[in-house]
Amino acid sequence: DTEVTQTPKHLVMGMTNKKSLKCEQHMGHRAMYWYKQKAKKPPELMFVYSYEKLSINESVPSRFSPECPNSSLLNLHLHALQPEDSALYLCASSRTQWERGGELFFGEGSRLTVL
Amino acid sequence: DAKTTQPPSMDCAEGRAANLPCNHSTISGNEYVYWYRQIHSQGPQYIIHGLKNNETNEMASLIITEDRKSSTLILPHATLRDTAVYYCIVRERNAGGTSYGKLTFGQGTILTVHP
Numbered sequence: 001d002t003e004v005t006q007t008p009k010h011l012v013m014g015m016t017n018k019k020s021l022k023c024e025q026h027m028g029h030r031a032m033y034w035y036k037q038k039a040k041k042p043p044e045l046m047f048v049y050s051y052e053k054l055s056i057n058e059s060v061p062s063r064f065s066p067e068c069p070n071s072s073l074l075n076l077h078l079h080a081l082q083p084e085d086s087a088l089y090l091c092a093s094s095r096t097q098w099e100r101g102g103e104l105f106f107g108e109g110s111r112l113t114v115l
Numbered sequence: 116d117a118k119t120t121q122p123p124s125m126d127c128a129e130g131r132a133a134n135l136p137c138n139h140s141t142i143s144g145n146e147y148v149y150w151y152r153q154i155h156s157q158g159p160q161y162i163i164h165g166l167k168n169n170e171t172n173e174m175a176s177l178i179i180t181e182d183r184k185s186s187t188l189i190l191p192h193a194t195l196r197d198t199a200v201y202y203c204i205v206r207e208r209n210a211g212g213t214s215y216g217k218l219t220f221g222q223g224t225i226l227t228v229h230p
Contacts, residue, residue, distance in 0.1 A: 004158070042202065042220035043159060056217065090158050103149075104218055106158030 004107035006091050012113045015081060021110045023074040023091030031055075031097035032074040033104065034066060035090040043090055049074060050097040081114045088112075119203045124225040127197075133190040135224055137203030140184040147206045148179060149218065150188045152199040159202065159220075162188065193228045200225050 004025045013019050023032065031050050035043035048056035049068040063085075065077040074091055088111050092104040120138040127133040139148065150162040163170055163177045165186070170177045176189040190197055202223040 042223060043153075045217055045219065048217070092158070103161040103164070104151075104159075106160065108156075108158050 004091055004093055004105050006089075006107035006110050008110060009108070010111050010113075012115065013078065013081065014115050015083070017081075018077070018079045020078065021076040021089055021091075021112070023076075023107060024072055025093045025105070026072055027093065027095075027105065028071075029093035029095055029105070030071055031094045032068060033092040033094075034074070034076055035092065035106075037088040037090060037109070039087075047076075048097060055097055078112070081112075083114050086112055086114045119205055119221045121201075121203050121221065121224045123222065124227070127190075127193045127226060127228050129195060129228055129230050130192055133193040133197065133226060133228070135188040135190075135201050135203075135226065136185065137187070138185045139203070139205050142183050142205050148177065148183075148186050149204040149206055150175070150177065151202045151204065151218075151220070152197075153202070153223075154196075154199040162201075164206075193226075195228050195230065198226060198228045 007022045011019060033048050034046040036046050037043040045058050046060045047066045052068045052071060063080045067075040088109040090106055090109045092106045094102045094104045147164050147166050149164040151159040152162055153159045163172055163175050165177045165179050167179060167183060177186060179186045200223040202220050204218055204220060206218055
């Protein structure tokens with residue numbers, strides 16, 4: 001199984017809503033990542049978890065709250081988002097964060113629209 | 116971070132080799148060159164990576180110049196399904212050279228394969 005599964009595939013939410021994006025992998029990877037991708041732009045790193053601990057936060061606003069409840073799951077909790085937060089949110093995993101040469105496996109993304 | 120420069124777009128005829136160039140003139144000695152691609156509405160997909168020697172796998176070949184300041188990704192027999200954005204990435208390392216972290220995407224090259 002070399003899949004990273006993201007749910008939901010599409011999400012529409014209002015600015016006062018609270019929602020969550022979920023990501024799951026069963027490859028035994030111990031590093032998981034959230035990237036954000038705006039239309040016609042490259043993916044931008046948001047967060048990195050290594051062994052279920054937050055390793056990198058790229059100065060992401062607090063309305064995005066990541067959580068890694070176990071080594072297979074990664075959540076992104078969303079609250080009080082703005083319309084400019086509408087984007088494709090990509091989850092990825094790798095064997096470890098610091099492994100030289102290790103590749104990242106990406107999910108298909110969750111497309112978020114904030115009204 | 117070492118930055119990369121890629122042409123914004125390229126065309127290729129189906130069945131012909133696609134040669135995608137990348138300049139990374141500020142690359143450091145222990146930094147790897149990675150290639151990923153992103154087909155429309157999907158997550159990025161790992162293709163290949165290398166340090167200084169040429170590399171080949173079932174998807175592509177990677178040719179790195181001797182001075183490591185540039186590289187070329189070769190898709191030997193391009194198909195319509197190879198139409199995608201191709202990202203050349205230099206993976207940063209920490210000051211001690213013992214660990215590798217963020218995978219930072221640049222603008223990429225839009226490759227269009229024509230029938």
